[in-house]
Amino acid sequence: MCTIDVKPWSANNAHVTQVAIPDATGYSAFAIRSLLQGTWSDWDHYFSDAANAQKYALKSELSGRVSVWAGGSFIVLGDSVMANGAAALNAVRDELGFSSVENAAVAGRPMSDGSANGVGTVTTALTKSFVGHDLAIVAAGTNDFRLDMPVGTLGQIGDASFDRATFLGAYRTTIEHILTQNPTIRIMLSTPLQRDNASYDVNHVNAVGHKLLDYVDAVKEVGGLYGLPVYDAYANSGFTKLTLATLTSDGLHPNAAGYERLASAFSGFLWTVGS
Numbered sequence: 001m002c003t004i005d006v007k008p009w010s011a012n013n014a015h016v017t018q019v020a021i022p023d024a025t026g027y028s029a030f031a032i033r034s035l036l037q038g039t040w041s042d043w044d045h046y047f048s049d050a051a052n053a054q055k056y057a058l059k060s061e062l063s064g065r066v067s068v069w070a071g072g073s074f075i076v077l078g079d080s081v082m083a084n085g086a087a088a089l090n091a092v093r094d095e096l097g098f099s100s101v102e103n104a105a106v107a108g109r110p111m112s113d114g115s116a117n118g119v120g121t122v123t124t125a126l127t128k129s130f131v132g133h134d135l136a137i138v139a140a141g142t143n144d145f146r147l148d149m150p151v152g153t154l155g156q157i158g159d160a161s162f163d164r165a166t167f168l169g170a171y172r173t174t175i176e177h178i179l180t181q182n183p184t185i186r187i188m189l190s191t192p193l194q195r196d197n198a199s200y201d202v203n204h205v206n207a208v209g210h211k212l213l214d215y216v217d218a219v220k221e222v223g224g225l226y227g228l229p230v231y232d233a234y235a236n237s238g239f240t241k242l243t244l245a246t247l248t249s250d251g252l253h254p255n256a257a258g259y260e261r262l263a264s265a266f267s268g269f270l271w272t273v274g275s
Helices: 052-063 086-096 121-126 142-146 167-181 212-226 256-273
Strands: 002-006 015-021 029-036 044-047 073-078 100-103 135-139 186-190
Touching: 073 086, 073 121, 086 100, 086 256, 121 167, 135 167, 142 212, 167 186, 167 212, 186 212, 186 256
Parallel strands: 073 100, 073 135, 135 186
Antiparallel strands: 002 015, 015 029, 029 044
């Protein structure tokens, strides 16, 4: 990589701009920073399209910013939104330098046990080993809403048992199982996306008296109880009634554009979790 100092333009020669041009094959990229009164700014990076792994390596070289996830592994629990999102999860893997991802999401499953669809993600979690993983992503809630599963009550740290037929009870069972197996693992929670499918949209009240937002708030409560970071996909992903036709195939399941959006959102959020 070579660095070029651009001729100062300020009257007192106090402002210098550097352009860094890396030696790379297959695409070009560069970064710019400025020296003003003895202090360098952060690098601003500019990339053309290329393989994610190559871009990650180049970004690290230019900025000195190395992902704490590099070389690690992560596991994903959830429903069809995650189960069908292999391309998005692989993009997160490559962007952050993970070596592997295990997608344990199962289509149709709520978090809770005992729904019309049978067992829930909590049962999936109890059959999995989290030893050796650096991160677990848990993304659930939309099927609990659709299948009329009660939210339940949060309780407090130290509770000895949980009602797995409720959203919160099943969620707490999942988190405690993961942390018991691997106390050093990081866990990221994601709220459900906004939706408009099968007459269940953000305004709909289900058979047990809950709106989708009640499950969103429950995820945030679990995160607060256990000190876990929560990505609020409901509020921050851009999936809403006005964009669902563009970002989903059916008002619920992301299409290619939607998964690209989710991959970018998850990657950006995990940079902050791992910093």
